[in-house]
Amino acid sequence: MQTLTPHVFWAQRHSEIYLRVEISDAKNLDINIRENVLYFKGQGHGAKGENEYEFSLEFLNPVEPEIKHKSTQRQVNITVRKQKHCWWNRLTMQERKPLFLGPDFDRWLDESDAEMELREKEEKINKISIESRIPRDRLKKGYLFMYNLVQFLGFSWIFVNMTVRLFILQEDSFYDTFHTTADVMYFCQMLAIAEVINPALGLVRTGVMPAFIQVMGRNFVLFVIFGSLEEMQNKPVVFFVFYLWSAIEIFRYPFYMLTCIDTEWKTLTWLRYTIWIPLYPLGVLAEAVAVIQSIPIFNDTKFLSIPLPETLGSFLSFSYVLQLYLLLMFLGLYSNFRHLYKQRRRRFRMKKRKAN
Numbered sequence: 001m002q003t004l005t006p007h008v009f010w011a012q013r014h015s016e017i018y019l020r021v022e023i024s025d026a027k028n029l030d031i032n033i034r035e036n037v038l039y040f041k042g043q044g045h046g047a048k049g050e051n052e053y054e055f056s057l058e059f060l061n062p063v064e065p066e067i068k069h070k071s072t073q074r075q076v077n078i079t080v081r082k083q084k085h086c087w088w089n090r091l092t093m094q095e096r097k098p099l100f101l102g103p104d105f106d107r108w109l110d111e112s113d114a115e116m117e118l119r120e121k122e123e124k125i126n127k128i129s130i131e132s133r134i135p136r137d138r139l140k141k142g143y144l145f146m147y148n149l150v151q152f153l154g155f156s157w158i159f160v161n162m163t164v165r166l167f168i169l170q171e172d173s174f175y176d177t178f179h180t181t182a183d184v185m186y187f188c189q190m191l192a193i194a195e196v197i198n199p200a201l202g203l204v205r206t207g208v209m210p211a212f213i214q215v216m217g218r219n220f221v222l223f224v225i226f227g228s229l230e231e232m233q234n235k236p237v238v239f240f241v242f243y244l245w246s247a248i249e250i251f252r253y254p255f256y257m258l259t260c261i262d263t264e265w266k267t268l269t270w271l272r273y274t275i276w277i278p279l280y281p282l283g284v285l286a287e288a289v290a291v292i293q294s295i296p297i298f299n300d301t302k303f304l305s306i307p308l309p310e311t312l313g314s315f316l317s318f319s320y321v322l323q324l325y326l327l328l329m330f331l332g333l334y335s336n337f338r339h340l341y342k343q344r345r346r347r348f349r350m351k352k353r354k355a356n
């Protein structure tokens, strides 16, 4: 068996070199790159029958040392990655083209065609990634739409129920708000925990902290102050707290529902980003009144108080937690008021920019 040089054909793209070695049924292949030189050795069937074949090529520019090769019945295909994404003037370091080397016209492209091919490939990838995002987007919007719809229905029921009772029973309706609406309020506020989870999972573009302050603040008042103290449940303050909470939500949730279907109703947007200005401080004030009214009840009943060792006194009253909570409440009000103010400015600035 003699050692011969095979015919080798080449083509390039911006990031790769393709070599086609004209030997069929190749075996015992040893192909590697050392110091930017490709060494090829192998047995196979070429123009002069079954022989050993070998060649080497020193590349014009640096290439990656790892190569991919595949031997078929007709040829050996080699792919080498360029270190830099660029177009080469020729393949080898030596200016004169080796005699055994020629262009692979099946894969040959000039620079501008290769660029076009690259752009087409990128466009295809972008299209695929957009297409794969569409069902996920639909699912997300569907979930948010349903969530907002359920909340809207819940808070509307509370608001309408309280309004009708106010018209019919007038002041008397203040005293049984809890017994007539608490179940629905429990349901809506438990569900509202999703409002902390949604931004945490990246389902809505907003901060986790404002939602956490909002949901935890309300749930503390609802479950701890009203829910656990029967003495609080027939106080008029429940009416004011529930009325103020639901008054904002009957605008906020339909506003979100419309954003889920990429629709905007200007009046609703204005209401969502404006009526919190009087409602939020009033809501916090009503909640603060509820907390203050509950302090003597917690003190008298010792409910939720922590028993202490005798040397330190008998109980650590829950009223200390409530006093701390009152402070937190005003810090929460400040933080969320600032957040909502920023959201309002961002929203109306965006609209102005769109109008110009």
Ligand SMILES: CCCCCCCCCCCCC[C@@H](O)CC(=O)SCCNC(=O)CCNC(=O)[C@H](O)C(C)(C)COP(=O)(O)OP(=O)(O)OC[C@H]1O[C@@H](n2cnc3c(N)ncnc32)[C@H](O)[C@@H]1OP(=O)(O)O
Residues within 6 Å of the ligand: 144, 145, 147, 148, 204, 205, 206, 207, 210, 211, 212, 213, 214, 216, 217, 218, 220, 244, 245, 248, 252, 256, 257, 259, 260, 275, 276, 279, 280, 281, 282, 283, 284, 287, 328, 329, 330, 331, 332, 333, 336, 340, 343
């Ligand atoms: C025991 C531990 C306790 C620890 C806490 C202690 C602190 C206690 C402080 C308590 C203070 C709370 C008082 C409060 O309870 C009183 C009241 O509620 S009174 C009634 C008036 N209240 C309000 O007006 C507040 C209403 N609530 C809110 O506005 C939100 O809950 C809030 C998190 C405060 C702000 O919402 P957000 O940050 O989401 O702003 P945006 O509405 O502008 O939304 C931003 C973008 O996200 C999209 N988004 C958001 N949610 C949804 C959704 N559910 N579905 C679809 N899309 C949603 C929205 O469209 C915006 O997108 P884009 O910018 O693209 O338009």
